[in-house]
Amino acid sequence: MESTLRPRQVTALVYDRLCAFEYGCVVELFDLHRPELGVPWYHFDRVAAEPGPLQVSGGMSMDAPYQLSRLAETDLVVIPGWRDADERPPQALLDAIRYAWDQGVAFCTICSGVFVLAAAGVLAGRRVTTHWRYAERLAARYPELEVDADALYIDEGQVVTSAGSAAGLDMLLYLVRKDYGGKIANQVAQRLVVPPFRDGGQAQFVPRxxxxxxxxxxxxxxxxxxxxxxxxxxxxxxxxxxxxxxxxxxxxxxxxxxxxxxxxxxxxxxxxxxxxxxxxxxxxxxxxxxxxxxxxxxxxxxxxxxxxxxxxxxxxxxxxxxxxxxx
Incomplete structure (x- = not known):
């Protein structure tokens, strides 16, 4: 008998010069059909952070609707990086994020994606992480945040932030574990040929x-x-x-x-x-x-x-x- 568990609606925020690897991790976890698991998987969609056309790293292009109002109609918004940690995101996007946040929508970020939420002003007083190369910059620009430069990912309830690139995969598997339990998360990790949980923090990856x-x-x-x-x-x-x-x-x-x-x-x-x-x-x-x-x-x-x-x-x-x- 098929599960009646209601799948979450997940929306990826895409943008010009999108980080292809980070976005690929999101698609792999939330958009790939997984009938072998016997549970209704996530509903996946994408929303453009700005009007197109959108270019993706590696010479690809992407078509996505520019409908920021949809951010408030989803369960989880994933921000797979940001094209430049020093570039302030468009004001319309920041306004849409604040509104969705106030409606109780959950967010997660990979690598420099945390700069988008920080610019939107929704992270004050929260503990967050990002790629170790950006940690000092994030802490200096947003002193109201508690930046942990070592964590692979940090769950603060309504928001989960992760470190660079592959740490985003660790975080996404963690979210699967929260939604479906350890058995399902382990099966997904096996299919990805990655460990379901990595020990340690970013310190093991910083050049030493x-x-x-x-x-x-x-x-x-x-x-x-x-x-x-x-x-x-x-x-x-x-x-x-x-x-x-x-x-x-x-x-x-x-x-x-x-x-x-x-x-x-x-x-x-x-x-x-x-x-x-x-x-x-x-x-x-x-x-x-x-x-x-x-x-x-x-x-x-x-x-x-x-x-x-x-x-x-x-x-x-x-x-x-x-x-x-x-x-």
Missing amino acids: PVPEEGPGRLQALMVWLRQHLHEPHSVDSMAAHAAMSARTLQRQFLQVSGMSPLDWLTRERVALAQHLLESSQLELAEVAEQAGFGSEESLRRHFRRVVLTSPAQYRKQFAAVMPQLTS
């Missing part, structure tokens, strides 16, 4: 010198920790297992993952907790124990910080999708 000491030992430690998440660990115990000093461990973790050892460990435990909440009926105390949090209170605190929702709400959201997917 390769650590001279023991990267193989660090990799082996990460693998071992994933197999022993239920056990207690400290920086000192991890350093001892990897046969390196605590200072070296801290430095290499930051260079490789963009996080401290304990932050990385927490995110790994949260990821395991997500899997257990999705795939089992374990009590919360059991999830906390298997994921290495030790207590329900610790699980709730760290889970909310990373996933921006509670374990109970996360399981409830996933359970709401599952009966429709399997009916």
